[in-house]
Amino acid sequence: DSIPQGIAAIKALGAEHGFAVDSTEDAARFSDAVLARYRVVVFLNTTGDVLDTGEKAAFERYIRFGGGFVGIHSASDTEYKWPWYGRLVGTWFASHPQIQRATVHIANPDHPSMKGLPALWERTDEWYNFRSNPRDAVQVLATLDETTYSGGAMGADHPIVWCQDIDGGRSWYTAMGHTQESYAEPLFRVHLLGGIESAAGFSGNCKSGEGKP
Known part of the structure; x- marks a missing residue:
């Protein structure tokens, strides 16, 4: 369970x-009333169904009124019966192999969540396969090189980080962040900070369909 480490990192x-x-x-x-106080809502390793009908409606209004969303790792393993949420995240989780080291290719080095990261970013995490490739609807910021680990199921184009402008608001998602150790990594914290800034609307190109390898 890395949620406490994630909360501590974001608070820091x-x-x-x-x-x-x-x-x-x-x-x-x-x-x-409560959501209106925030520029960004973060779903940090959520799973399953987390909101009721009224809460879902309030969250949809929050995004339509210009709010920001950050989804981390299993945020894509959440609310499978809520189609709008699937659009907000970009796709849903399908499967993952064991935790192992792999190489992430930075597709958009100018995005705030990618700035300062190595073009080939090697790190250890739980690497998600997804039900569909979100590329047509999002700006892909980084992809996963399936030749560098075992258990990839998406082929040569395996998005792992992306963002989008959606319904008047903004969404940023990273599939990384399963392990407790992730939140102590300086580069991963830079990555998270840039994602939060992007979702808050400070900077970052999130036009869809760009960043293809």
Whole structure:
């Protein structure tokens, strides 16, 4: 369970870079009044069904009114029966092999969540395969080189990080971040900070269909 480490890392980023961070597992906070206080909502390793009908409607309104969403790792293993959420994330989780080292190819080095990362980023994580390739609807920021690990199921074009402008708001998703160790990695923290800034609307090109290898 890396959620405590993830919360601590995001709170540390907030303290370092001047933004406030609140954490909760209380779905009742997904109301118009509460969500309006935030520029970004982060789903950190969520799984399963987490919101009821009214909370879902409030979250959809939040995005339509210009809110930002960050999904980390198993955020794509969440709310399979909510089609809008699938669009917000970009796709859904399908499977994963064992935790192992692999190489990530940076497709858009100018995006804030990619700046400062090596063009070939080698790291250890739980590498997701997805039900579909989200490329046509999102801006792919990084892909996974399936020749560098075992268990990949998406072929030569395996998006692993992406963002999009959607329904008046913004979405950024990284499939990385399963392990506790991830949140202590300086480069991964840079990655998360840039994703949060992108979802907040500070910078970052998130036009769809770009970044193809």
